[in-house]
Amino acid sequence: xxxxxxxxxxxxxxxxxxxxxxxxxxxxxxxxxxxxxxxxxxxxxxxxxxxxxxxxxxxxxxxxxxxxxxxxxxxxxxxxxxxxxxxxxxxxxxxxxxxxxxxxxxxxxxxxxxxxxxxxxxxxxxxxxxxxxxxxxxxxxxxxxxxxxxxxxxxxxxxxxxxxxxxxxxxxxxxxxxxxxxxxxxxxxxxxxxxxxxxxxxxxxxxxxxxxxxxxxxxxxxxxxxxxxxxxxxxxxxxxxxxxxxxxxxxxxxxxxxxxxxxxxxxxxxxxxxxxxxxxxxxxxxxxxxxxxxxxxxxxxxxxxxxxxxxxxxxxxxxxxxxxxxxxxxxxxxxxxxxxxxxxxxxxxxxxxxxxxxxxxxxxxxxxxxxxxxxxxxxxxxxxxxxxxxxxxxxxxxxxxxxxxxxxxxxxxxxxxxxxxxxxxxxxxxxxxxxxxxxxxxxxxxxxxxxxxxxxxxxxxxxxxxxxxxxxxxxxxxxxxxxxxxxxxxxxxxxxxxxxxxxxxxxxxxxxxxxxxxxxxxxxxxxxxxxxxxxxxxxxxxxxxxxxxxxxxxxxxxxxxxxxxxxxxxxxxxxxxxxxxxxxxxxxxxxxxxxxxxxxxxxxxxxxxxxxxxxxxxxxxxxxxxxxxxxxxxxxxxxxxxxxxxxxxxxxxxxxxxxxxxxxxxxx
Amino acid sequence: xxxxxxxxxxxxxxxxxxxxxxxxxxxxxxxxxxxxxxxxxxxxxxxxxxxxxxxxxxxxxxxxxxxxxxxxxxxxxxxxxxxxxxxxxxxxxxxxxxxxxxxxxxxxxxxxxxxxxxxxxxxxxxxxxxxxxxxxxxxxxxxxxxxxxxxxxxxxxxxxxxxxxxxxxxxxxxxxxx
Numbered sequence: 001x002x003x004x005x006x007x008x009x010x011x012x013x014x015x016x017x018x019x020x021x022x023x024x025x026x027x028x029x030x031x032x033x034x035x036x037x038x039x040x041x042x043x044x045x046x047x048x049x050x051x052x053x054x055x056x057x058x059x060x061x062x063x064x065x066x067x068x069x070x071x072x073x074x075x076x077x078x079x080x081x082x083x084x085x086x087x088x089x090x091x092x093x094x095x096x097x098x099x100x101x102x103x104x105x106x107x108x109x110x111x112x113x114x115x116x117x118x119x120x121x122x123x124x125x126x127x128x129x130x131x132x133x134x135x136x137x138x139x140x141x142x143x144x145x146x147x148x149x150x151x152x153x154x155x156x157x158x159x160x161x162x163x164x165x166x167x168x169x170x171x172x173x174x175x176x177x178x179x180x181x182x183x184x185x186x187x188x189x190x191x192x193x194x195x196x197x198x199x200x201x202x203x204x205x206x207x208x209x210x211x212x213x214x215x216x217x218x219x220x221x222x223x224x225x226x227x228x229x230x231x232x233x234x235x236x237x238x239x240x241x242x243x244x245x246x247x248x249x250x251x252x253x254x255x256x257x258x259x260x261x262x263x264x265x266x267x268x269x270x271x272x273x274x275x276x277x278x279x280x281x282x283x284x285x286x287x288x289x290x291x292x293x294x295x296x297x298x299x300x301x302x303x304x305x306x307x308x309x310x311x312x313x314x315x316x317x318x319x320x321x322x323x324x325x326x327x328x329x330x331x332x333x334x335x336x337x338x339x340x341x342x343x344x345x346x347x348x349x350x351x352x353x354x355x356x357x358x359x360x361x362x363x364x365x366x367x368x369x370x371x372x373x374x375x376x377x378x379x380x381x382x383x384x385x386x387x388x389x390x391x392x393x394x395x396x397x398x399x400x401x402x403x404x405x406x407x408x409x410x411x412x413x414x415x416x417x418x419x420x421x422x423x424x425x426x427x428x429x430x431x432x433x434x435x436x437x438x439x440x441x442x443x444x445x446x447x448x449x450x451x452x453x454x455x456x457x458x459x460x461x462x463x464x465x466x467x468x469x470x471x472x473x474x475x476x477x478x479x480x481x482x483x484x485x486x487x488x489x490x491x492x493x494x495x496x497x498x499x500x501x502x503x504x505x506x507x508x509x510x511x512x513x514x515x516x517x518x519x520x521x522x523x524x525x526x527x528x529x530x531x532x533x534x535x536x537x538x539x540x541x542x543x544x545x546x547x548x549x550x551x552x553x554x555x556x557x558x559x560x561x562x563x564x565x566x567x568x569x570x571x572x573x574x575x576x577x578x579x580x581x582x583x584x585x586x587x588x589x590x591x592x593x594x595x596x597x598x599x600x601x602x603x604x605x606x607x608x609x610x611x612x613x614x615x616x617x618x619x620x621x622x623x624x625x626x627x628x629x630x631x632x633x634x635x636x637x638x639x640x641x642x643x644x645x646x647x648x649x650x651x652x653x654x655x656x657x658x659x660x661x662x663x664x665x666x667x668x
Numbered sequence: 669x670x671x672x673x674x675x676x677x678x679x680x681x682x683x684x685x686x687x688x689x690x691x692x693x694x695x696x697x698x699x700x701x702x703x704x705x706x707x708x709x710x711x712x713x714x715x716x717x718x719x720x721x722x723x724x725x726x727x728x729x730x731x732x733x734x735x736x737x738x739x740x741x742x743x744x745x746x747x748x749x750x751x752x753x754x755x756x757x758x759x760x761x762x763x764x765x766x767x768x769x770x771x772x773x774x775x776x777x778x779x780x781x782x783x784x785x786x787x788x789x790x791x792x793x794x795x796x797x798x799x800x801x802x803x804x805x806x807x808x809x810x811x812x813x814x815x816x817x818x819x820x821x822x823x824x825x826x827x828x829x830x831x832x833x834x835x836x837x838x839x840x841x842x843x844x845x846x
Contacts (some may be wrong), residue, residue, distance in 0.1 A: 236743045278677060285681070292688070313689075320685050327678035336670040371684070378687045388741050389769050518781035598782075599750050607782060 003068050006056030007147040013049035013104070014137040016042050020107075020130030024123035028197070036123035043111040043126050046133060047104040054101045057146055058088050067154040070094060070146045076160035076575050078546040086171035087161040092295065092311075093146035095174055099291075100136050102175070102182045107133065110186055110211070117207060124193035125186075132185050135318045143311045160546065160575035169229030177222030177249060181287040183215025184252060187259065188284035191277045192326055195333040200277055205267035208280065210634040212263060213492075216256045217630030220499075223249050224623035232583055237516065237594045237611045239619060240507075242391045247370040248290030251363055255283040258359040261352050269349060269414060274334040275356070281330060285323045286363075292319050293370070344416030351409035358405065362398045365391070392511075396450060403457030403504055406497060407433075407464035425471075429463035444513045444614070454508025461501035465494055492633025499625025506618025515612040518598075522605045530612050533557050534595065539606070547571040547580075552597045552606065554584060568597040568608075592616050703818045708735070709800035716767050716775055716789035723790055728816040732842045733762040733787070734835070735810040736826070737798060739770040740778045742806040748825040749782050755831060756785035761839065765789035768798045768806055811835060813842040 020042040027035025057070070061084045066072040074094070075087045089098040107129045114122045140146075164170075187208050194204040226249065231239045240246060259279040266276045292315045343349040369390055411417070411425045437456035441447040472490070475482030519527050526535040537553040549569040556563045566584030573580065586593040591614045598607030703709070708725050715721040728735075736752060738745040755761045765786035767775045772791060779789075792798055801810070801818075811820040820838050822830060 234743070236746060238743060241743060274674070282677075316685065316689055320682075323681045324678060324685075327681055331671065331674040331678055334674050336674065371687075374691045375687055378690045518778060520781055601783065 003056060003060055003065065003147040003149065006053040006060075007141075007145060009049040009052040009056070010137065010141055010147075013046045013053070014134065014141065016046040016049065017130050017133040017137055020046060021127055021134050022130075023127075024130075025127035028120045028123045028127075033119060036119050039123040039126040040111040042130070043104075043107045046130070047108040050097075050101050050104040053147075054088075054097055057094060057097060058085065061085065061088055064158070066156070066158050067149050067151060068146075069148045069150050072150060072155050072158045074158065074161050076158040076546065078575070079158075079161060079166070080545055082171065083161055083166050086165070089174050090161050090165050090170075093140075093144045095178075096136070096140050096144050097146050098174060099178050099182060100133070100140055102178045103129070103133055103136060103185060106182055106186055110189070114207075120197060121190075121193055121199075121207070124196055125189045128189035128192045129185060132189075132322070135322065139311075139314050139318060143314050157575075160573065163547070163571070163573040163578055163580045164233060166546075167229065167233055169225055169233065173222060173225040173229055176218055176225055180215050180217075180219025180222050180256075181249075181252060181290065183211065183218055184256060184280075184284045184287050186211040186215065187280045188326070191280035192329065195277060195329050198333065200273045200335060202267050202270050205263045205276065209260070209263045209267060210639055212256065212260055212280075212283075213630045213634050216253070216260055217627040219249070219253050219256060220623045220626045220630070223253060224620045228620050231616070232585055234581075237583065237596065237609065237613065239510070239616060242369065242388050244370050245290075245294050247366050248293045250366055251290060251370075252283050252286040254359050254363040254366065255279060255286050258356045258363070259283050261355050261359075265349055265352050269343070271343070271349060272353070274336070277334060278330060279356075281323075281326045285319070285326075286367075288315075288319045288322060292316060343414070346412060346417040346419055346422060348409065348412040348414045348417070351405065351412045354405055355402065355409065358398055358402045362395060362402070365394050365398065369394075396454070399504065400453050400457040403461050403501070406500070407457075407460040410464050410468045410497070425467065426464070429460055429467055432463040433457075433459035440509065444509070446513070448512045451508055451512035454504060454512075458501040458505035458508065461497055461504070465497050465501075469494060487636055487638075489633040489636040489638075492629045492631075492636070494629070495632060496626045496629030499622040499627075499629060501622070502618045502625055503622030506615045506622060509615040510613050510619070513614050514616070517610045519608050519610060520601055520605050521608045522602075527608075527610060529610060531558060532563070532593065532612065534593075534610050536606075536608065544571065546575065547573045549582070550597065552584075552595075552608075554595050554608075556586060556593055564593065566593070566595050568595045570597050587617060589617055589621075590614065703801060704821065706818060708812055708816050708818055709797065711790070711797045711800070713790040713792055713797060716765070716772065716779075716791040719772075719791070723788065725816055727764060727788060728812045728814075730814055731762055732811065732813050732839050733764050734826075734839075735764045735766060735812050736786070737766045737768045737801075737803050737806050737808040737810075739768045739806050740774045741770065744825050745807045746782075748807050748827070749785075751825075751827045751831070752785040753783040754828075755826070756787075759831075759836075762787045764812075766797060766801075767791050768803065769793060769795045809835070811838050811842070 020039065023042070024036050024039035027033070027038070057068075059065075060068045060071050061075055062081065064071070064075065064077045064084075066075075070091070070093050074090045075084055079087065087094070089095040107126060110125060110129065111122075114125070117125075190204060190208040190211070194200045223246075226246065227239045230241065230246075231237060259276070262272055262276040262279050265272050292312070295311055295315055407429055408422065408426060411422055433456045436459035437452050440455045441451055444451075469483075469486075472486060473479055473482030475485065515529050517527065517529055521527065521536040523536055523538050526533050528534070533556065535555045535557070537555050539550060539552045542549050542551055549571045551567050551569045554566045554568065556566065564586040566586060568584035569582040571580045571582055572578075581596050581598075583594055583596040585595075591612060594609075594611040594613055596609040598609060601607050708728055710725055712722055712724055715723055734755075738748075752763060756763055763786050765788070767789055770791075770793065772793075775789075775791075779786075790797065795803075801808075807825060809822045809826050810818050811822075813819050819842055820834070822834065826835065
């Protein structure tokens with residue numbers, strides 16, 4: 001199959017995207033239903049041709065077509081087939097194609113699942129997504145063509161995939177992350193469409209919600225996968241480095257979390273409309289900013305992406321057009337009238353507003369920390385530095401405050417909450433959290449103020465959520481009946497919040513009570529950490545598919561009882577001649593034991609990094625909980641019932657029926 | 669009037685865009701330092717190994733040396749460390765360490781297990797000298813000549829390539845002048 005077919009179908013999909021960006025929008029503005037009807041077929045066509053392009057590139061990898069420059073640079077005939085597959089998105093051009101495939105996929109999903117939306121809304125949303133597609137397809141075709149050929153001197157073999165990326169985590173990490181990044185384009189498109197036709201109402205918020213939640217769930221998993229991968233593959237045993245690229249994924253996550261909560265208020269109470277629509281624009285803009293920071297090479301990062309000024313300029317232009325035009329539209333069209341809806345000082349509205357304030361504060365901290373070197377460089381004042389200490393000092397208090405607010409906010413009611421009643425509700429959770437926060441340091445054997453605060457906050461979320469669940473499920477027909485009566489979106493919220501508590505607990509405990517030791521060991525030596533003995537038994541060599549490895553055997557025992565045997569490795573990849581550390585990890589819910597083999601430091605001695613990581617798995621487990629909560633929330637009945645009862649296109653429901661409530665406050 | 673406030677986001681975005689446009693094409697590894705050609709800022713810091721010994725900028729006098737900013741919290745420093753050890757042992761380069769915003773016990777343990785390439789280590793837990801030098805983050809390495817004048821700044825990891833292509837010629841040049 002000719003790689004040029006791939007390029008050709010990309011060009012076709014660009015043409016379709018241009019039509020998608022203009023025809024349905026024009027139709028909706030002119031009120032011509034015949035033009036609006038083009039939206040769905042165009043979205044489908046665009047997806048088909050991007051998928052063909054993706055398939056052609058995948059095929060080129062599978063059959064080792066080294067005449068394609070991108071394949072030659074990122075693959076090798078020795079590479080196992082599954083890494084050949086993941087190598088498709090192993091570098092810039094291919095990951096952009098993946099990005100584009102996912103964008104086209106989301107557009108198609110909107111086209112399929114929007115049948116009950118008014119035609120005007122659907123065509124405008126799809127048009128806006130078409131505009132985003134046009135930008136990225138142009139970027140792909142003009143600066144980053146993955147189908148460029150090396151002719152006539154075709155290399156006999158490829159330069160191999162970066163060994164860091166030859167790993168399961170990297171097969172799934174980018175697709176998940178992109179599903180999240182690009183998924184926010186749907187919420188963005190809804191926001192722009194609502195601004196264009198001036199229908200910023202509860203219905204708009206309700207339509208945006210499931211899309212935002214799904215994208216957020218994917219992003220949560222994507223970030224966790226990246227963190228997990230960094231933990232076991234980079235060989236340092238850290239799980240978060242506040243690296244620009246990591247921060248770039250955290251920014252839209254924080255804004256997206258705020259958006260989810262703000263959408264809930266707008267849907268239920270019809271307030272914060274201007275703020276919510278701004279958040280929708282901001283969230284997607286931050287996704288694009290992330291793409292720019294990663295791809296343009298303006299910041300140093302452990303993620304070694306090749307930087308290219310043309311690409312940076314193109315992406316920045318794309319970013320500028322998207323953000324400036326959408327924010328200008330916002331400035332002209334966002335409602336400024338005060339809603340007449342009132343709410344009291346301890347109402348759920350206020351709690352969710354504070355949640356947004358804190359999340360925005362956290363987002364700004366990360367944004368400032370990430371862009372600081374750039375800004376200082378621009379102002380010619382190379383002073384003051386930012387690194388992990390900055391984030392630890394500033395981000396942790398905000399995270400803890402979010403947890404504390406969350407626990408109280410769960411109980412709050414719309415419109416107004418009685419302060420004394422709320423305080424009485426919080427008595428038990430406060431007591432339980434205090435006990436947990438005292439017990440954890442006692443158990444770990446050392447008091448740390450941050451550990452106390454973090455554990456308190458995490459326990460507070462869990463105990464408040466549990467208390468709320470108990471309250472809500474009280475029923476005369478028994479607990480089981482009461483539990484079953486709760487909606488899926490309520491359980492989604494419970495799961496999401498528990499996930500946050502898990503992640504928080506894990507991060508707190510591992511940062512405060514993790515033990516790291518760098519030691520020099522010879523075969524026969526034993527090192528003891530937290531009463532666990534690590535015995536370096538022997539070291540040998542082995543030959544992998546495309547690498548040679550030095551493998552150490554480390555026996556781990558406690559009180560003479562054997563726990564595990566680990567085989568940490570140092571791999572020398574033959575083609576790229578690079579050395580990788582493959583850590584040996586004994587994973588467990590309560591703790592990880594981590595051994596990395598370092599340099600040979602003497603005749604018969606090696607540097608070893610031995611770590612004891614309590615609760616580290618909770619960090620990633622928590623994100624799975626959050627994602628599961630998001631999926632559960634969109635599986636709620638109110639989203640499914642509507643599919644069976646077709647709503648006439650013209651009939652826009654102004655307020656939603658009582659049957660579907662995200663948070664059934666009326667039930668207690 | 670209120671509508672004017674709604675223009676704030678777009679204004680902020682444009683400002684940020686201008687800053688980012690200026691950043692394109694600049695190699696982030698090549699950050700100019702305002703201090704090049706100027707003396708190392710005055711300081712008085714305790715020695716890492718011995719809190720009672722106070723060190724001043726006269727430690728740079730007499731030979732061309734490298735000033736390496738590091739910390740145990742910095743993963744890239746771990747990458748760099750074997751190369752520093754190699755520089756110190758094989759090439760005999762005097763390296764002054766600036767232990768930056770770090771914890772003394774952890775730093776000492778790090779040196780004990782990974783090897784100590786430094787002739788002397790400054791302990792700078794608050795980052796005061798780092799601030800005066802304009803450190804963006806660790807690791808950074810400065811070439812300081814025999815008069816204590818900053819000659820070059822390298823941001824990022826020092827490895828064999830950086831040594832042969834950049835640092836060694838500089839050290840040779842300033843040693844000859846001195």
